[in-house]
Amino acid sequence: MATSIARSCRYVSRHRSCILPSLCLTLRSTFHCSTTVHNGLLFTLNKRGVLKDSFPESSAQDQLPRLLKSGAQTVYCGFDPTADSLHVGNLLAIIGLLHFRSAGHHVLAVLGGATAQIGDPSGKTSERERLSPDAAEANTRSIRESIQTIFSNHEMYFHDGSRKLGTVTVLNNLSWYKDWGVVQFLSEVGRHFRMGTMLSRHSVQSRLKSEDGMSLTEFTYQVFQAYDFHHLNQIYGCKIQLGGNDQLGNMMSGHEFIHKASGDEAYGLTIPLVTSSVGDKLGKTAGNAVWLNRDKTSPFELYQYFLRQPDASVGQYLRLFTFLPLAEVERLMEQQTEDPSKRLAHKRLAAEVTKLVHGKEGLESAKRCTNALYHSSVQALEEMSDEELQELFREAPFHEMLLEPGTTVIDACRKVNAIPEGPRGYQMVSEGAVWINHKRTEKPEQVLIPKLHILSNGLSLLRVGKKNFYIIKWLSL
Secondary structure (H helix, E strand, O other), X not given: OHHHHHHHOOOOEOOOOOOOHHHOEEHHXXXXXXXXXXXXXXXXXXXXXXXXXXXXXXXXXXXXXXXXXXXXXXXXXXXXXXXXXXXXXXXXXXXXXXXXXXXXXXXXXXXXXXXXXXXXXXXXXXXXXXOXXXXXXXXXXXXXXXHHHHHHHHHXXXXXXXXXXXXXXXXXXXXXXXXXXXXXXXXXXXXXXOXXXXXXXXXXXHHHOOOOOOOHHHHOHHHHHHHHHHHHHHHHOXXXXXXXXXXXXXXXXXXXXXXXXXXXXXXXXEEOOOEOOOOOEOOOOOOOOOEOOOOOOOHHHHHHHHHOOOHHHHHHHHHHHOOOOHHHHHHHHHHHHHOHHHOHHHHHHHHHHHHHHHHHHHHHHHHHHHHHHHOOOHHHHHHOOHHHHHHHOOOOOEEEEEOOOOOEHHHHHHHOOOOOOOHHHHHHHHOOOEEEOOEEEOOOOOEOOEOOOEOOOOEEXXXXXXXXXXXXXXXXX
16 A cells, blocks of 8 residues: 555645635534535534634535535645654644545645745744755655655555545645746736735734844745645646645635636635644744654654643544544543543554554554653563664663673773763762663672673663663674
8 A cells, every 4th residue: 555655646845824814714613504514524624623714705615515525626735845854733734635535535745845945934933044955855855755654654554445545646846836937937927916915914914014024035925825726726626725724825825816817716724723732833933843754753752742742632632633533532531531540542642643653663663662761661672673772762872882701780881981980980880870771780890691781682771860871782792
């Protein structure tokens, strides 16, 4: 299945903008009262909380649900590669695409290799640092691989096969901008946009009132995102754009441009912004990003992030970030209420998300790391790879050393600079400040013993005090 996805995936991008709540229709009141949509995809996604708003208002109740029921449609969502990884704040948008794909619709994940070099002003208080073309290309490549992995994991572990999946295509919007000249683009595309409308966007207004103002580059971002939607409409028949609620203004620009340029009808659906427990938007700007790439946030760290969510959030997050039936979510929450100490809902949430992002192996790795760190499991330590240990103790020094005959506890501690030289270091070991593989050692002159100090995988986890870890990989003579 993963191979079939990889073959069907191509490579691209684009992004987003602002919010005009008065011009959109809140789904919560719309789709609950529409008989056309009861038990349909939009109704289900709204009930899960995945969808927030829709536009244009005139067709939110009727035309869009009918369109989705009439046959397979094409839905797109854009991701600007301003970093080399997406984060949890982007995950809900990907999950939205997965729901559409599961319902048989075709999805486009558009990576903004071009628009990332311009910079979306939405939600920003100042202009982004300029992203070079080489950096945008490298970031795009990394994010493309991550998105393909998530779609593959979904197909492998979460799709029941009862309905044929829609196709998934990953694109890079640089592919349709690289041959445009600036004069030609402004002449053919720019004439469809009106300054008054562009200036009224929330993202523009907030920046114009700021001390730094807004550059022409940022101001044109909504034009490029609108053209992305138009291009996908013309080439792929895409009529639906999915994006964060902060993208509503940019999405409206796309809808207006398509209507003016071709007369076609297009629709926008927004998802809620994921925020931290203190209300901050999760992402790079807020500095609290939980990344989707393993080399930036390990499976263990992702697992622990969801495991540690407040009790008040876990039910909502189960509906948003998992594909569990709502009835099963309710059962989990009832079990959680009956015995909160077992944290069954938290564990299921963490497991489901980790498996979606990192696959079954990633989930098993997260559980091994959890057992090794929090349950002092020597067996879990023995089963861990070098990579997992380094992920688990990211700040811990990693040493490869020759295992010479007669190497003692004090020798190992000194070779990795874990203790001071001289009597003070010797005293620390004697007084029980040193632990090896979760076991306290109080004999400085004791020769290292295989299976006790050196695990079967050739590793030793050395701890001095409560938080100072050292990882030793022993090499045989």
